[in-house]
Amino acid sequence: MSAFAVDPTVPRASATDIAVALQDPGFGRYFVDHMAQATWSAADGWHDKALLATGPLSLHPAVSGLHYGQQIFEGLKAYRHADDSVWMFRPEKNAARFAHSAARMQMPALPTEDFIESVTKVVQLNLDWVPQAEGEQSLYLRPFMFASEIQIGVKASDYYTYICLGMPVMPFYPQPLTLWVSPTYSRSMAGGTGDAKCGGNYGASMIAEAEAHRNGCTQVLWLDSATRSWVEEGGTMNFLVITESGELVTPELNGRILAGITRDSLLTLAESHGLRPVERPLAFAELCEGITSGRITEVLACGTAAVVSPVVGIKSPEIDLTVGDGTPGAKTLELRAHLTGIQFGTEPDIHGWMRRVG
Ligand SMILES: Cc1ncc(COP(=O)(O)O)c(C=O)c1O
Structure with a gap:
């Protein structure tokens, strides 16, 4: 069941902007055009799954994730091969670890197929952002989830927000x-x-x-x-x-x-x-x-x-x-x-x- 709908109005970075970013991407400085987002509520489970423009969130300052740290994340990469095909490395392992982290933090599991679909679509909609292999550059994916119930008071949230960001990166530690x-x-x-x-x-x-x-x-x-x-x-x-x-x-x-x-x-x-x-x-x-x-x-x-x-x-x-x-x-x-x-x-x-x- 495919679920993450693509917002067709997401603005695209120009070829020049992407070229500038890929010249020296650093780590986590530039973000691809689309991010995946989904919401979970105790009443409806996972819903509102979409690929939206990467940009600011509108959050009430009382969302509990900002106060009590009910938050988890993952990190995985997509690599461009010499024939220009693009590949991810063992994403199902990240999906499983995300579910493990969710269980430990009393958060709902994101189904593996939703995790894989969201990371895949962030890459597929932003292929121009995937760097060439020189310098071991790649596209880093950052799936994360946080408690988004408006609630001051320590208890597991009844609402969660899942997002996956994409960003071109170099290896984090270039030196020994x-x-x-x-x-x-x-x-x-x-x-x-x-x-x-x-x-x-x-x-x-x-x-x-x-x-x-x-x-x-x-x-x-x-x-x-x-x-x-x-x-x-x-x-x-x-x-x-x-x-x-x-x-x-x-x-x-x-x-x-x-x-x-x-x-x-x-x-x-x-x-x-x-x-x-x-x-x-x-x-x-x-x-x-x-x-x-x-x-x-x-x-x-x-x-x-x-x-x-x-x-x-x-x-x-x-x-x-x-x-x-x-x-x-x-x-x-x-x-x-x-x-x-x-x-x-x-x-x-x-x-x-x-x-x-x-
Ligand atoms: C604390 C810690 N240990 C180990 C790792 C290595 O894990 P992986 O190889 O899955 O990236 C990471 C990075 O994710 C980490 O943050």
Whole structure:
């Protein structure tokens, strides 16, 4: 059942405006012409599904999402291949995670077919906005949902608004990363929202990110909040190490970290690079000892925005470690080239991850 109706009056950006945006898109600075929108109410379920002009919303200041943080989001990309076809990467995984986040935040699930249709139509109506592959540019899609009942008082809303925005982007972290281990702040806890993609997780992390920047680091490496002895993940990315015995180790999904789709993809690709994928608890002490002794040969972080980013340093008030010789690791670069090759259509998609949309 197709449901998202296209508003035929949406103004189109000129070819010149699009060319200017694509010359240096940054991340999240320019938005495509159409956004998808849908409304949910307890009485009617999902309705008013449409592709409208990307633009300001008219909101009563008492909508509860602005007060109590009942909000979730996703991030996925569409890639232009050399033959000009346009493809999305594993969108059904984002749909499933969006539903998981919704359940955790006591919000209604958006059916998978509505999620897929909305992201697909945002791409299809805005194909001129999908950059060429040079510089690993792509079209980033940002589906999100927030509580939109006019209500001051803490309770789950009876109204929700879903929107999907599209924007041309470059990779978020073009340089190798140095990660900061905060002595003070935590991202998640047992029973908390760490495995949901909700805005509050990110709002609460910004103070640690500012601390990272003050200490010359790009991002945060989060440890578990209870004991500060287990590695969890990076600020907007999952965390992995490669050992000298040929393991690709990443902390297991323990309910406190986000189940990254890039993480899952790298674990799947590992064996074709001579690496054994291992999901298990990773002690911070083991990480430090491994980097110092050389038992850990490479460190990397991954995510849709971050792609696959080499980590060349780890810092805290007590430590300042350089990974290997301080340059990106060879296996990390191989994995990155393989994944982006699948996404941009230059490597075979043997796992069936790509979905053609244009
Ligand atoms: C906290 C966090 N962890 C991990 C990831 C990586 O997830 P994915 O690979 O699905 O983008 C992200 C980015 O979405 C994130 O925000």
